Amino acid sequence: MTREEEIIKVHGNGTHVVILGAGASYASTLRNPEKNGKKLPLMRNxxxxxxxxxxxxxxxxxxxxxxxxxxxxxxxxxxxxxxxxxxxxxxxxxxxxxxELELPDEPTIYDYLVLSLRRGKDVIATFNWDPFLYQAYVRNSELVDSPGILFLHGTVALGYDAEEGRAGPVGYFSKNTYNEFLPIKLLYPVDNKDYNSDPYIKGQWDGLANRLNVAERVTIFGYSAPITDVEAIELLQKAWGTPERRNMEEFELIDIRPQAEVRKSWKTFIHSHHYGYGNNFFESSLANHPRRSVESYHHWAMPLTPSEAFQEGNPVPQSFRHLHEMWEWYRPLVEAEDEFYKAKP
Known part of the structure; x- marks a missing residue:
């Protein structure tokens, strides 16, 4: 399909789940440094x-x-x-x-991420504490209603009101209970993270499990599936199921490690050849088929005509200097979605 054909080819169904590890935030700061020059820490430093x-x-x-x-x-x-x-x-x-970490003013990988998925069906789940995903979610809301976002290890961007069972910007107050959204716990012992002990964290994992269970496409970005994170991997595996059960879905890996090493880390999630691999975000389905990643997979896996198996795609430019410039590029995709949903009975 041409770019124009991909833009107007909208389906209402199909879920894309993106799971972010520290490598995603690190890659973002390499491309666009943190606004105030602060370094993003990793566990080793x-x-x-x-x-x-x-x-x-x-x-x-x-x-x-x-x-x-x-x-x-x-x-x-x-x-x-x-x-x-x-x-x-x-x-x-x-x-x-x-x-205190803050996204720079120019477009970042996190802006590409939230703009490349759709609200109501797609979700981004992150293991990272930093506020980058939430900041991108907020600042791009001027153009779109962003996909769902989940914080599997908590985040400094949000607080939690236990009485209401709801999160909000940390330091703000609930309109219903008038309670302050208090900081969320970030650190847990690695050998006993016990995600069920904290109601906020449990809710985030439950939300991810629901989306993973029905996902047609999953992208793992910068998460190495460390052997120390046993509970996390068990929860992901339980929600996803066995490779035999997921024999039609597509698993995608974005990682700087060699392909064979990365595939081995996720071998219990991948059915046969149903996976993709790239060293950076711009080699992924998110960048090559933004907002149409599930549609593109349907056309590739179950083409209506032979030509649909060989798509040009609609790769997003990497050269945006301003958010408004970026929004103008994505706008036709959003408008096509609006037309699709208006036409639905």
Whole structure:
């Protein structure tokens, strides 16, 4: 199909789930640095970037040894139970560092992400604490109603009102209960994350499970499926099912690691050759078939005519300098969707 044909080819059904790991946020800051020049920490360097050195040097040597594996370091502190002063200060410093992160003014990978999916059927779930996804969600709402967003490990962008069971911008107040949306817990011991213990986190995982169960396309962006995150992988697998059950769906991997290594990490999710792989966002279905990723898969997997199996696609330009310029490119896609839904009985 040509670009024009892909724009007007709208289906109302089909879910695309995107799951983000730290690699997604890191890739975004490499392309467009954080607005105030702050570095995005990873688990291997969070002690140095956030400024936890003075705390770590006061800890026993066996715990200090995990300086470059922060999740193990934090878990060791929690296990021993006598370092509450350290865990409290670590949690506070990490929260304060991440809450100050801000997207730059120019379009970022996160803007591409929220504009490339559709509300009501698609969802983006992230393991990242940073506020980038939420900030992109808010600032692009001028053009579209963005897809659903889920925060599997919490986020500094949102708070939670336990009485209402609802999230909102941290520090704001609920219109129904007048309670403040309080900060969401970010850190859990790696060997016992127990996602069911926190009502907000449980709700996020339940939402992801519902979407994964019906998803026709899944994209994993920058999430390495670490062997330490046992509970997360078990929950994802339970919702997705076995490769034999998902023999018609498409699994997509965006990762800088070699293809064979990445595929091995996700082998229990992939049926045969039903997967895609790329080193960056712009090699993905999200960038090559924005807002039509499920439609494009239908045309490829079940073409109505032979020509539909060989699509040009509609790759989004990488050269946008301003959000309004970006919005003008996406606008025809959004308008075609509006026309489709208006015409539905």
């Amino acid at each position: 969070i002690v140095d970037i956030v400024g936890l050195q003075d705390i770590v040097k006061e800890l026993p040597e066996d715990i200090r040894a995990f300086k470059e594996d922060f999740e193990k370091l934090y878990s060791s502190l929690c296990k021993q139970g006598k370092y509450s002063w350290a865990t409290t200060e670590i949690e506070l410093r990490i929260y304060n560092y991440f809450k």
